[in-house]
Structure formats: C-alpha cells, structure tokens
Amino acid sequence: MRLQQASASSIGSKILIALTGLALFVFLIGHLAGNLLFLAGPETFNEYSHKLISNPLVYVAEVGLLAVFFLHVAKTVAGVLTNRSARPTAYATRRWAKTKSPRSRKSLASTTMIVTGTFTALFLATHLATFKFGTFYEAGGIRDLYRLQLEIFSAPGYVAFYLVAMSVIFFHLWHGLSSAAQSLGVDHPQWTPRILVLGRVLSVAIAGGFFILPIYTFLLSRGVL
C-alpha cells in the first residue's frame, strides 16, 4: 500500500492528527518551560528569548511547527466535513449511549474538539501578534520581552482572555491526549486506563502552568509581588 493512499484513509488521517497533535503538545511543554523563566527575572528571561530567536535553527523549527499545525488543522477540518456527511438526517431525539454504559469516554471535551480547536487557532493568531510581532522594546542590546509581557498582563482584560484561552486548550487536551494514544493503536489492559488518567493529568499540568504566567505577571505589575 502506498503511504499517500494510507494517509488519505480514515485511519491514516487519524494517525496523522494524533502524531501532529502530540508534536504540538511537546512544543507546548517546551514553550511553557521557557516561559516559566519569566519567574527568574528580566535578565534570565530576556537572555533566554534572545538565545532562542538568534539561533538560525529557529526558522527551521518555526517552519516545521507551522507545517505540523496546518496538517493537524487540514486533516481535522476534512475529517469533520466527512463525518457530517456520514449522517445526512439527524436524529430527532439524541441521548448519549454513556447513559446506559459507563464504558463510553464521551465528555463535553470530546464533543467540542472542533470548537476548542478553532478557538485555539484564532487565539494563536492574536498571541503571535501580541508577543512575537508585538512592540519591540530593547534593553542591554537585546529585545526586552520581559517588559512587553509585564505591560500586556497589567491589563485585567488581557489576563482574563488568556485564562479563558488556556482553559480552552486544557479542554482540547483533556480528550486529545488519550485520544491520540488510541488513534496510534495503544491498547493494553493495564496501560490504557492509566493513559486516560495521564492524559487528563498532563492537560491540567500544562493549563495550570500557563495559568501561572498571566496571574503572576499581573500581580507583579500591580506591585503585589
């Protein structure tokens, strides 16, 4: 079987969605780890961000990340359209089969993946505009990203928006992480239930980590910390 043919099938598409989703999740971990350096103060944070963007490999990484992101979106949107057309007449009455058996993993998170995903994509655009392409302050010959972050998260509206956005991403990961494992064929009598729990723990950890930043920066800007 040709790989091209396989990647267009329903299962091949889900495998690609899972792989790209996991790649984006790994990026999120790195992104969070880097951002948490904000807590270490302006010098450390600015130096870290300068080292990151002055490395020529960053362009390769950015192109790769963008490709992964677009593949994830393209495959998902195509899948949603196919799925919609698979049931042209809707049920007049609909209830979750979960109500008769707890074996279902259906949740609010699993039913809103396309909504939370779309929101995340839109958020990403504003996020890049705010920070990556935001005001260029300089301090000591390098970009003063610390000042920009301090400025942006001094506005309560921005803080609230970011907390909402992180909650949405948390929702997406709540179903997405363990779903990716299932798509990739991970099935084990002992490990599958643990993976389900691990996916949820990691989604809480990532969202929780990102929650710290706007709150901490806001409190710092108000002189509370």
Next chain:
Amino acid sequence: MAMTVTLRVWRQAGPAAPGRLETYTANNVHPDMSFLEMLDVVNEDLIKAGQDPIAFDSDCREGICGSCGLVIDGIPHGPDRGATTCQVHMRRFRNGDTITIEPFRARAFPVLKDLVVDRGAFDRIIAAGGYVSMNVGGAPDANALPIPKDVADRAMDNAQCIGCGACVAACKNAAAHLFTSAKIAHLGLLPQGEAERGRRVVQMVEQMDAEGFGSCSNEGECEAACPKEISIASIARMNRDYLKAALGK
C-alpha cells in the same frame, strides 16, 4: 397491570420518500412484553384499521442474530446495557411515557422503509477481507494448532459481533470502526487469520471508507451501545495493524 404509552415513530414510505415522526397510542401494553411485541400489537391494530403497519426488522428475538435495531429515545437498542432491541422489555418504561422510535441513521445505512435500514454496507466490508482463505481438504486435527486460552478468549469476544450496526448508529460520526475492527481482531488474533492480516485490514478499511461511514473520534459511544459490549481496544488494534500494513509494503 396494563400500560398505555405514546409512540413517536419514524414513518417513511420508501428510500426516496420523505419521512416524518408520527404519533401512535399503544394501549393494553403489558410490562412483560418485549419492545418488539409491543410494536407487534400496535401493528395488529393498524392492520385491523386498514393502515400500513410499521416496518421494522427482527428475526431471532433472543439477542443473537443482529437483525433488530431501533433507536429508542435517542439510544440505539434502547436503555439496557449489553442488550439488543428485542431484549428490551416494556417494564423499562412507565405508564404514560412518550417513546421516540427512529431507525439507525447513517448515509451508509439508507432507510428502506420506516425503521428498516439497508445494512448491506457491512456485508461489503466483510466481502472485502473478513474471511480466512484456505484450501479444501481434510479438516486438520483441532489440537494440531495450539491457541493460548487468553488469545482464544479475545478472539471470541470480538467474534460476538452480530453486525447489528448499533456502533454506527451511536457514533456521532456514523463510523463503522467498531464493527470493522471486531471482525479484523476476531480473525487476526487467530493463527488461521494471521497470513492475511495486513491485506485484510487494508482492504476492509478501504471498503469501510468507500461506503461513506465517518471516522473515529475515540469517544467510545459505540462500545457503550454495543449489545455485545465489544471494546474499542479492537479499534486501537485495527489502527496498529493498519499502520504496520502501511509502513510494511
């Protein structure tokens, strides 16, 4: 004590005709009647009144043939866990209830009449690879092919699939992954099915996609609706087989 229930039933004269929900009253319903027996009584009244009876599929009426399949109040095969429509009894409902009855809905399962759908798509998926090829000849000795008990059990768990289509009906994407994966696992787990394992998964998945079923969102509603409680672990296994086949040749 006899019950009276109101039924909202999907009526559709033919595949191309428009359908709608129509309301009927079922009187003298005994709690010990099965759901299908209740419909039989309603149909007898309709026939007596010179009206077209409600068309629905059923055969064995003991939960093993896979013929019956109604969406009762929004759930395929109704409210009972691990049960087919024919195993649902009227004691599950209360006097005065309104019950909505619809056919399994999927593009790949066109409505033939009322509550009867054409599940031929499943037959075509089976024909695409759900078999084991072997030459005719004397049957080998059963003990010549040792199969560990746990493997035989898992194959049997999957072989329980009666092809009713409740997995498709319950899935928000009308996907047939649970059915297809059950057949693939049932054959692929056993040494007789091993030889065609790669080819089987590729051909069956190709047919499944061609029939217009959706794709899997890993929610497991299929497993919850399945009268045989087949696990979505089989879907993971199918994905693994598919990945191996895709990377293999």
